[in-house]
Amino acid sequence: MRRSPRHAAVAVASGVALMVVLGGCGQVEEVDDPVVAVAFGEFLHWSELRQVVPVEAEGADSTAMAQRYINNWLREHALLHQAEQNLAGEQKDFDDQLQEYRKELLIYAYEEALVRQKLDTAVTEQEILDHYSANSPDLELKSGILRVRWSKVKEDDRRTLERLKGNFLSGDVERMREFEVWLAERGIPIMDRSTQWIGIEELREQVPLPPEQLSTTPAGGGRLFIKDGYDAFFVDILEHRPQGGPSPLELVRNDIRSIIINQRKLRFVERMREDIYREALERQDIRIL
Template sequence: MIRVYILAIAVLTSLFMSCQQGKPTPVARSFDQYLYPDDLQGVVPPGVSGDDSIQLVRAYIEQWTRQQALLHHAQRNVNINTEHLAKQVEEYKNGLIVYEYEQALVSRKLDTVVTDDEIKAYYDSREELFLLKQPILKASFIRLKQDAPEIERVKRLFRSTNFEEQDLLERYCAVYALHYALRDTAWYYADELARKIPISKINEDHYSQTGRIFEIIENNELYLIILHDSKFRDTRSPLSLVHSNIRNLILNKRKIDLIDQMQKRILDDAHKKNNIEIYN
């Protein structure tokens, strides 16, 4: 922390001395390159002050000195074709300008409304894209200490579809369960579910045994698990699981089409106005 405040004092002193002497005083040097107070303009975003602003300035200065040191070393140890380098820089700059224009166009023109009918049509027409690479499951579970009371009663309530008994189980879990999910209707990939419960201890051959209570003991804790539905690898993924992915695919296709149309329109217009010529 002391170093941070020393840095802040140094930067402020440099700024003050610059104003007093009418010439800039550097805040850092790396070999023959100097960093001046004016170079720090914009480093700290509006609204950031105190220790946060000091840390940002410090990080920038350290990054600058590191980059300049590496650049100094590279320039003395690599034979640089300056003409080729300049061409690469120009191409990179031009690519950035075009990219910024394309992003501005997408921001203004892209239709981001994707209906459920469009998503369903995409899903139905591209079945091969949505084959599962691993099993998916719908599951409810209760995680308890091994010595939790009334385990047999809990298992009976867990199987029940009666609203009042489900309410009793919810109250029990609120008091005794370490973690539980009784009404989760979402699909989960097996490896995703394994981060919540020891599903890997259930053989995949048993995934189709829906409605059964699986009892697993791990780390002196009891897991009660009911599988409500399952789908196996190489079968078609449910639409609900890939809904968001399909929406993104549709939007990405629209984005590509929009950019292609823009490019074609610009080129066609340039050709019509004789702004493009290819000389033989």
């Protein structure tokens, strides 16, 4: 079968590469830098191949690694050549785009290095409080949250359940202690989210919380008894923040800190750019002709 010039170039290059590889990856004289593969006028030299084959590799391993690299190199160049031959001039002319990208990358890398060296990232509590007060409309809750404690009880005896319900809802300290002792004696845990906020939807995954009951619960909290089939839920809401209300400071503290630092960074970069421009003008390194 007659080969095309392109296939011939690839085939010959593979043959040359194979002979060099079989000669031993670790035993090549450094007098020369022979070509081990060629594809459409582009050359792969032994020095390049040696960089990807570890010195400690021997025998069949080094041969296989070298041949794999050569084959990949040939495939890539065959594909690149085909693309260059078939794409219109304007489609393959990426020089301007690459130059623009290089400029942007250099500037970005320089600015980031300068920011890391010189930007003050310490944020005081007062700065956080000031930002929180000044931007409260932007810090509204996207969904309701709670601080809450709850227990789930399975109890068939109606009178026992009524007594538990009465103790829990009474608000009396002694009766509440009696309720908690009853739970402890039976190994029933109290799920405590009193010091951490929990989203209403997250709580509903564990407690069948009716929306109408929650809507009548004051912001300062309240207690709910919920019967759901064989289960009874005792829910002690310590604090309730509805959707659209202000976010608690502890929830947005880290976000505020990031915002403050980012604002500083923008101002720092803007000043730095202006200083560089002004100094270049003063030195007459740049000028309008």
